[in-house]
Amino acid sequence: MEILVCVKRVPDTAENEIEVKGDGTDIERDDLVYSVNEWDNYAVEEAIQIRDKVGGSVTVVTVGDEESEEVLRREMAMGADNGILLSDDAFENSDGKGVAAILKAEIEKGKYDLILTGAQADDGAGQVGGMLAAMMDLPYASLVNLIDVVDDSTLKIGREIEGGNQEMSEIGLPCVLSIQTGINEPRYVGIRGIRKVASVDIPVHGVADLGLPADAVGETGAKVKRMDYFVPEMGDGAEILEGSTEEIIDKLIEHLKAKGGLK
Amino acid sequence: MSQIFAYILHKGGVADDTALELISAAKKIDADASLIAVVTGSGADLDTVCNDLTASYNEVWKIDNAALAYPNAEVIRKLLVNIIPGGSIILIAHEHFGMDIAPGLSIKMNTSFVSDAMDIEGRDGGAIKIIRQEYSGMASTHVTCDAGDGAVISCRPGSFQPDESKSAGGQLVDKSGDAGDLTANRTFLEVVQAETGDVDITKSDILVSVGRGIEDEENLEIAQELADAMGAVVSCSRPIVDAKWMEKSRQVGTSGQTVKPKVYMAMGISGSFQHLGGIKGSPFIVAVNKNAKAPIFQVADVGIVADILDFMPELTEKIGGM
Ligand SMILES: Cc1cc2nc3c(=O)[nH]c(=O)nc-3n(C[C@H](O)[C@H](O)[C@H](O)COP(=O)(O)OP(=O)(O)OC[C@H]3O[C@@H](n4cnc5c(N)ncnc54)[C@H](O)[C@@H]3O)c2cc1C
Ligand SMILES: Nc1ncnc2c1ncn2[C@@H]1O[C@H](COP(=O)(O)O)[C@@H](O)[C@H]1O
Numbered sequence: 001m002e003i004l005v006c007v008k009r010v011p012d013t014a015e016n017e018i019e020v021k022g023d024g025t026d027i028e029r030d031d032l033v034y035s036v037n038e039w040d041n042y043a044v045e046e047a048i049q050i051r052d053k054v055g056g057s058v059t060v061v062t063v064g065d066e067e068s069e070e071v072l073r074r075e076m077a078m079g080a081d082n083g084i085l086l087s088d089d090a091f092e093n094s095d096g097k098g099v100a101a102i103l104k105a106e107i108e109k110g111k112y113d114l115i116l117t118g119a120q121a122d123d124g125a126g127q128v129g130g131m132l133a134a135m136m137d138l139p140y141a142s143l144v145n146l147i148d149v150v151d152d153s154t155l156k157i158g159r160e161i162e163g164g165n166q167e168m169s170e171i172g173l174p175c176v177l178s179i180q181t182g183i184n185e186p187r188y189v190g191i192r193g194i195r196k197v198a199s200v201d202i203p204v205h206g207v208a209d210l211g212l213p214a215d216a217v218g219e220t221g222a223k224v225k226r227m228d229y230f231v232p233e234m235g236d237g238a239e240i241l242e243g244s245t246e247e248i249i250d251k252l253i254e255h256l257k258a259k260g261g262l263k
Numbered sequence: 264m265s266q267i268f269a270y271i272l273h274k275g276g277v278a279d280d281t282a283l284e285l286i287s288a289a290k291k292i293d294a295d296a297s298l299i300a301v302v303t304g305s306g307a308d309l310d311t312v313c314n315d316l317t318a319s320y321n322e323v324w325k326i327d328n329a330a331l332a333y334p335n336a337e338v339i340r341k342l343l344v345n346i347i348p349g350g351s352i353i354l355i356a357h358e359h360f361g362m363d364i365a366p367g368l369s370i371k372m373n374t375s376f377v378s379d380a381m382d383i384e385g386r387d388g389g390a391i392k393i394i395r396q397e398y399s400g401m402a403s404t405h406v407t408c409d410a411g412d413g414a415v416i417s418c419r420p421g422s423f424q425p426d427e428s429k430s431a432g433g434q435l436v437d438k439s440g441d442a443g444d445l446t447a448n449r450t451f452l453e454v455v456q457a458e459t460g461d462v463d464i465t466k467s468d469i470l471v472s473v474g475r476g477i478e479d480e481e482n483l484e485i486a487q488e489l490a491d492a493m494g495a496v497v498s499c500s501r502p503i504v505d506a507k508w509m510e511k512s513r514q515v516g517t518s519g520q521t522v523k524p525k526v527y528m529a530m531g532i533s534g535s536f537q538h539l540g541g542i543k544g545s546p547f548i549v550a551v552n553k554n555a556k557a558p559i560f561q562v563a564d565v566g567i568v569a570d571i572l573d574f575m576p577e578l579t580e581k582i583g584g585m
């Protein structure tokens with residue numbers, strides 16, 4: 001099975017305290033630690049496991065700047081066979097639809113049976129996979145937490161729904177699936193793995209290579225635009241307990257006693 | 264008059280809470296718009312939901328079809344494209360079904376798409392101004408969406424006040440005949456119910472809930488010791504289950520358990536809306552987090568800025584010595 005996985009380089013929210021810049025134009029990007037979007041890592045692991053079971057190849061692709069190449073290499077160190085970087089100044093500030101259009105153009109240059117995305121990325125939009133599928137007229141399912149290959153043309157999939165329940169379906173290939181965390185246990189990538197793929201050639205494709213009209217993507221093509229970043233009013237917010245640890249614990253225990261939090 | 268459509272989730276003859284929340288969202292876009300509820304399904308439950316909603320929506324479009332008995336997003340998307348006029352604004356709840364259907368719907372309707380709206384600041388000509396969160400709630404943004412050709416907007420459950428006025432006096436319109444072709448290359452098989460675990464966290468009055476801040480599987484012991492001292496049960500956020508450190512039945516949140524404790528101790532949990540969505544009944548929330556800006560502090564009653572790995576043992580010791 002030829003599998004394509006869409007991955008994105010994002011600021012790692014588990015590693016960083018995200019702060020809004022004073023003028024609200026962006027978040028503070030100095031010293032940010034970036035990594036592969038958490039969900040995408042699960043998608044790549046799933047693709048590798050499917051390939052190892054039924055054969056074929058795994059290609060990882062990202063739309064981003066030069067630095068995004070590092071996430072492709074990381075996923076190749078995990079076991080993806082190929083990487084493709086989609087990069088062009090004209091892609092900057094694309095909205096979700098723009099990113100989907102860029103990915104579609106690349107996908108149509110190849111022949112893939114299965115396309116995986118993460119369920120959502122840093123801005124929590126959860127849109128690119130569903131948009132891509134609809135643009136390509138392929139069946140789609142989101143929040144997938146189980147994939148069984150039935151045969152060359154069919155997958156049995158589980159979607160995570162409310163309360164920990166799972167919705168089981170059959171879906172025809174080719175299709176697009178967005179992957180939910182927890183579907184597998186992504187393998188660890190060590191320094192040695194990264195070194196092994198350090199010099200592998202990663203092609204870079206831009207507007208011209210993809211035959212995209214420049215005004216369909218980037219800032220000009222975007223119908224949805226982010227105007228600013230801001231820090232919301234805290235509302236009532238929590239009463240922050242202060243003082244020495246001892247004092248804090250005493251105050252907390254008073255609260256807990258009053259609220260039935262100690263038996 | 265402009266029209267705004269809302270796709271209604273329902274179960275067992277009862278509309279989801281979000282059905283009334285979407286009314287508030289729609290009124291924030293255009294207070295004078297005619298609001299149309301689109302309700303799909305089959306049989307008596309569908310009728311009950313539709314009849315109830317006429318109190319709240321100007322029109323209720325009922326689509327009754329055996330193929331719609333279970334809401335398969337690929338099928339319902341086709342249906343909505345078949346029946347909703349081009350250029351419309353369509354609202355839907357941002358939960359698992361909304362995430363499944365909405366992005367593709369916007370493509371097929373050729374409209375803009377904004378997901379997970381937390382608030383709407385209104386409409387300025389063709390543009391709708393929307394408030395969202397990014398980076399797991401650590402930053403908020405204003406987004407403008409060009410709705411000249413329509414828009415699909417998914418709204419975060421619980422973010423918009425339910426509109427309880429029930430004064431619409433709306434009419435029921437049976438659109439079943441317009442459903443059109445409903446074939447899809449994705450076939451629903453069954454729903455597999457969640458497994459019950461060793462402990463039922465929904466039964467406990469006190470929960471010590473750990474998140475990614477616990478850092479290591481071995482540290483779970485620290486939380487268990489605190490729980491033992493408090494007479495509490497240990498629950499967790501999703502990353503702990505994803506890492507297979509705890510059973511899924513211990514996960515609090517929209518895709519886990521819904522709990523109603525008296526006291527909820529959020530230990531190293533950032534406070535994502537999917538996590539908070541599993542906490543009901545307004546418990547007393549204590550949050551301990553090393554990041555003073557963590558969103559959990561906005562909803563907690565009491566907050567402590569500390570490292571849980573240091574704080575929990577000290578608290579355990581103090582309680583144990585009482
Ligand atoms: C469709 C969908 C459904 C979902 N359903 C659920 C669900 O049911 N339940 C759920 O929980 N999540 C759910 N999620 C995931 C959710 O979006 C968040 O990713 C998740 O809740 C984050 O968990 P967390 O707060 O433990 O981790 P993080 O967001 O990484 O937060 C960890 C926090 O710990 C703090 N911290 C780190 N180390 C320490 C320390 N030593 N001491 C003190 N504080 C520390 C950090 O400052 C941070 O605030 C769902 C997501 C999707 C897309
Ligand atoms: N710039 C990008 N390049 C490649 N894939 C992307 C990009 N942005 C989003 N995706 C994919 O779409 C998924 C959902 O992202 P989003 O719709 O931005 O929340 C991600 O998990 C990725 O798989």
